[in-house]
Amino acid sequence: MSRIGITTTVPIEIILASGQVPVDLNNIFITDKEASKLVEAAEDAGYPRNICGWIKGLYSTVVNSNDIDKVIAVTQGDCSNTHALMETLELAGVQTLPFAYPFDRDYDLLKLQMDKLIAALGTDWEAVGKVTNRLKSLRQKVAEIDRLTWQENTVSGFDNHLFQVSCSDFDGDADSFEQRVDEFLAKTQAAAEFNENIRLGFIGVPPIFTDLYTYFEQMGARVVFNEVQRQFAMPNVVEDLVEQYRLYTYPYGVFGRIQDIQAEIEKRNIDGIIHYVQSFCFRQIEDMIFREKLDVPILTIEGDKPGRVDARTKLRIDSFLEMLK
Amino acid sequence: MLCGIDLGSRSVKLVITDTAGKIEFTNVFETVRFYREYGKRHQDGLVVDFEALGVGQISEVIATGYGRNTIDIVGATVIPELKAHALGAIWQTGLTDFTLLDLGGQDSKVIKVRKRKMVDFATNDKCAASTGRYLENMASVLDISLEELSRYSDNPVELNSTCAIFGESELIGRIVEGYGIPELSAGVNYTIYKRIKPMLTSLISDTIVFTGGVALGQAIRRLIEQELKREVVVPQHPQLNGAIGCVAHALEKREQNAARN
Numbered sequence: 001m002s003r004i005g006i007t008t009t010v011p012i013e014i015i016l017a018s019g020q021v022p023v024d025l026n027n028i029f030i031t032d033k034e035a036s037k038l039v040e041a042a043e044d045a046g047y048p049r050n051i052c053g054w055i056k057g058l059y060s061t062v063v064n065s066n067d068i069d070k071v072i073a074v075t076q077g078d079c080s081n082t083h084a085l086m087e088t089l090e091l092a093g094v095q096t097l098p099f100a101y102p103f104d105r106d107y108d109l110l111k112l113q114m115d116k117l118i119a120a121l122g123t124d125w126e127a128v129g130k131v132t133n134r135l136k137s138l139r140q141k142v143a144e145i146d147r148l149t150w151q152e153n154t155v156s157g158f159d160n161h162l163f164q165v166s167c168s169d170f171d172g173d174a175d176s177f178e179q180r181v182d183e184f185l186a187k188t189q190a191a192a193e194f195n196e197n198i199r200l201g202f203i204g205v206p207p208i209f210t211d212l213y214t215y216f217e218q219m220g221a222r223v224v225f226n227e228v229q230r231q232f233a234m235p236n237v238v239e240d241l242v243e244q245y246r247l248y249t250y251p252y253g254v255f256g257r258i259q260d261i262q263a264e265i266e267k268r269n270i271d272g273i274i275h276y277v278q279s280f281c282f283r284q285i286e287d288m289i290f291r292e293k294l295d296v297p298i299l300t301i302e303g304d305k306p307g308r309v310d311a312r313t314k315l316r317i318d319s320f321l322e323m324l325k
Numbered sequence: 326m327l328c329g330i331d332l333g334s335r336s337v338k339l340v341i342t343d344t345a346g347k348i349e350f351t352n353v354f355e356t357v358r359f360y361r362e363y364g365k366r367h368q369d370g371l372v373v374d375f376e377a378l379g380v381g382q383i384s385e386v387i388a389t390g391y392g393r394n395t396i397d398i399v400g401a402t403v404i405p406e407l408k409a410h411a412l413g414a415i416w417q418t419g420l421t422d423f424t425l426l427d428l429g430g431q432d433s434k435v436i437k438v439r440k441r442k443m444v445d446f447a448t449n450d451k452c453a454a455s456t457g458r459y460l461e462n463m464a465s466v467l468d469i470s471l472e473e474l475s476r477y478s479d480n481p482v483e484l485n486s487t488c489a490i491f492g493e494s495e496l497i498g499r500i501v502e503g504y505g506i507p508e509l510s511a512g513v514n515y516t517i518y519k520r521i522k523p524m525l526t527s528l529i530s531d532t533i534v535f536t537g538g539v540a541l542g543q544a545i546r547r548l549i550e551q552e553l554k555r556e557v558v559v560p561q562h563p564q565l566n567g568a569i570g571c572v573a574h575a576l577e578k579r580e581q582n583a584a585r586n
Contacts, residue, residue, distance in 0.1 A: 279451065291527075302450055316448055319407035323443050 004121075005062055005071040007085065008078045009168045009232045010099050011114055011245055013135060015072070016174065017128040018121035023068060024169040029057035030208065035306035038064070047088075052278050053208055053305045055081040063092050070095045072117070077101030077251025079282060101251035111242045132241050138174060141181045142167055143235040145188075150199075150224040150268040154191040157202070157223030158213035159184070164229035165206050194222055198324050199269060201225040203261055203290065204276035204283065208303040215309050216274075221321050223274070225264050227257070254286045258293050265296055272297045272324045274317075279304035297324060328383045329571030330373070330398065331409065332356070332390035335430025335457060336538070340568040341380050346416075346576050350380050351565055370397030387571035404574050406567065411436050411443045412577070413570030414534045417560035424530040426521065426549070427566065428539035430457045433521055437528040447524040454489035455520035457538045463513040466493050467506060474510045475542020478551075482512035492516065514544040518552065525553065533557045536566035 003021045006012075015022040029038055035057060041064070042056035043049060062068050073086045075098040086096040097120055102109035118124060145163045149155040163181065170177040198221035205228055213223060228250050236247040249257045265273070275298050277284045287300050299320040301313050309317070326349065331338040337359040341350040354363075365372045375383050386401040389409035397403070414425045415438065425436040433449040433456055449455055464474040482499045486492040499509055517539070525533070533555050535546055540563035550557050562569060 297445065304451070312448075312450065315406055316446075316450075318405040319443075319446060322405045322408050323446070 002070065003067050003172070005058075005065075005068045006169060007058060007071065007073045007082055009248070009250070010072050010074060011117065011128075011241065012169060013128050013131040013241060014114065014117050014121060014123060016131045016135075017118075018123040020121065021172045022169040023172055025058045025061050025068075025071070026054060026206070027166065027169065027171075028065075029054070029061045030206075030210075030306060032061070039305050045088075050280050052079070052081055052280050053303070054205070054278060055079075055085050057306070059085055059088060062089055062094055068094070070097065072097045072099050074251070075100050076103065101245075103252060105246050105252050105256075107242060107246060110246060114242060114245070128241065132244075135170075135174060136237050138170070138178050138181065139167065139234055139237055141178070141185065142233045144185060145181065146230060146233070146235065148185075148188055153193045153195075153222075153224075154188050156194070156213065157200070157216060157226070160223065161202070161206065161213060161226045161229050164226055164233040167233040196220050196222040198222070198271050198321055199224045201227065201261070201265055201268070201270040201273045201296075202229075202276065203227040203257075203273055205278055205281075207276045208278065208306050209309045209313075210306060211308045212276075215314065215317065216321075219318060219321050221324075224268050225270060227261055227264070230264075231260075254289050258290070261290075261294065265294065270296060272299065272320065274298075274320075275300045277302050326381055326383050327572050327575050328375070328380070328386045329409075329568035329573075329575075330386065330388045330390070330401070331406075331565070331567030331571065332388060333430050333567070334432070336564075337390075338565050338568040339378070339380075340562075340565050340572055341383070342572050342576075344384075344576075344579070346572065348562075348569075351562065351568075352378075353564060367399055370399050372399045385575050387575050389567055389571050402575070404571060406432075407434060407436055407443060407446050407448075409567045409570035409574065410434060410536065411438055411570065412573040413566035413568070414438070414536060414560065415441055416569055416573035417562065417566065418534055418558055420532060420534065420558070422530060423532040423534050423558070424525065424528050425534045425536065426525060426540075428456060428517070428521070428535075428537040428545070430538065432456060432537075433524065434537075435521070435524040435528050437530065445528055447528060449520075449524075452487075452489075454487070454492065455517055459489045459492070460513065460517065460539065462489065462493060463496060466496050467500075467509055467513075469506060469510070472542065473506075474513060475539075475544050477507045477510035478514055478544040478547045479511055480508045481515035482508045484512045484516045511544065514542075514548060517545055518548040522552070525549070529553070529555070531555060535559050536563040538564045540564070 001021050003023050005023050005025045012022050038060035039053050039056045041060040047056045073082050073096050142163050149160040200221050200223045202223045231250045238244050249260050273296055327342050329340040337354045337356050339352045342348050363374045363377055388398045388401040389404050389406045410427050421441045422439050427434040431453045435447045436443050437445040464471045482504050484495055486495045535557050540559050546557050
């Protein structure tokens with residue numbers, strides 16, 4: 001089975017239906033023991049220093065891999081750096097397939113994109129339908145992990161992040177991933193309740209910091225809502241796959257995301273929001289919209305390269321948590 | 326005696342008060358000198374040699390600042406830096422609603438205070454071009470003292486460099502063009518104002534309390550008053566504000582405990 005790299009969440013059901021293995025390049029990059037070196041390697045190759053660390057990590061991950069020779073790149077609905085990432089990967093001999101989420105959530109345009117991907121990967125809607133049905137129960141189990149996080153308080157912010165973020169590619173193997181989810185759910189039944197003072201929401205792209213969630217918990221706070229990771233996990237299970245990817249908020253405008261975030265702040269009884277932004281990312285501009293629209297205190301933290309949370313960011317987190325007490 | 330220590334990147338500030346909060350002793354040390362002369366490595370962290378400092382018997386030490394994540398002062402209560410600064414400003418000015426601007430060695434902090442509580446804040450994060458260190462560098466390019474640099478705010482020359490280091494060569498370019506020290510200095514001070522303005526405007530109040538080493542000069546204060554049309558209050562000890570906040574924290578805790586008993 002050949003492995004296809006993805007730059008962010010795409011309709012994974014299509015890849016699986018084609019009998020190929022999806023590989024979320026972000027997860028491979030950030031779990032690499034030498035993730036920083038991957039960023040440096042991209043800079044050595046000519047990537048500018050003042051470009052997103054994720055993009056550089058993705059580039060090196062693909063170039064260094066022995067078994068990823070095809071990448072589906074999201075050209076609309078993630079970021080324009082992906083365009084140049086595709087071009088530099090083409091230069092390195094990697095085949096790239098574009099996938100574009102229509103900005104206005106247009107059903108027909110999204111279906112057309114999915115049709116094209118189905119054709120490109122040599123599968124059909126019937127096979128995709130079977131995979132969609134197979135993944136439904138798994139998505140519901142991951143949604144249960146999310147519920148246990150905020151309602152039963154038996155799941156840590158990091159585990160919540162990890163299981164949901166892994167749904168972008170189900171770690172390349174839905175069956176063994178499901179087994180891990182089942183084991184985790186069984187273990188959680190007997191887990192003690194967390195009793196931290198402060199409940200946080202985490203919005204924005206998943207963090208490039210490796211120990212952020214641990215640090216929050218050390219400081220008496222817990223993340224009970226991971227916005228984008230939850231979107232990757234697609235908790236809104238509907239019959240129509242096109243509709244499922246229309247309900248997915250991340251690739252469309254910020255106001256749809258805000259509606260989702262507002263509802264979850266209310267439901268999950270959130271004290272404060274951590275807005276994570278990546279250095280040099282256009283999403284930093286959206287911070288002003290979140291501050292205007294969300295009614296809870298917000299701390300914006302910025303990460304550049306992979307590694308532990310730096311002392312200055314810790315200082316700001318400490319002050320924010322102190323403010324929320 | 327209570328001791329508040331603010332471990333800054335450029336200097337360590339020390340404030341000793343009696344248990345009623347009356348300031349008995351203050352000092353500002355260069356950071357490295359302080360650690361070298363008054364600090365001793367201990368297995369549990371840093372031990373401060375109060376005897377060598379000549380400050381008498383200390384019953385409680387409260388610390389904050391740049392070093393709080395990296396240095397444990399043995400026996401000290403450590404409080405977050407922004408909290409210390411907010412408390413210090415409330416203590417020094419008696420105000421309850423204001424925006425605090427603290428410009429230190431490597432930090433710019435803006436804290437919005439409402440009803441004596443910090444409700445929001447912003448800090449410089451990835452760049453320190455809006456801080457005291459930048460002013461020190463620019464003063465040395467101009468070959469004048471920091472004190473002189475901080476006198477001028479009229480007719481600033483235009484300086485646009487994002488980077489504090491490239492700002493030095495940009496300034497040299499302006500010197501070559503024949504501008505005098507007053508306009509050059511005003512230009513440097515105006516770049517600080519331009520960099521902190523977005524933070525200040527998003528957290529604005531009728532009154533701005535201005536602290537940190539940079540508040541010892543006049544120019545930036547004048548620029549904020551002129552440009553933002555707000556009252557700017559510089560407390561009696563702007564540079565000691567964080568250390569005073571440490572002491573204020575201890576006094577507050579003592580009051581609360583006394584009320585309980």
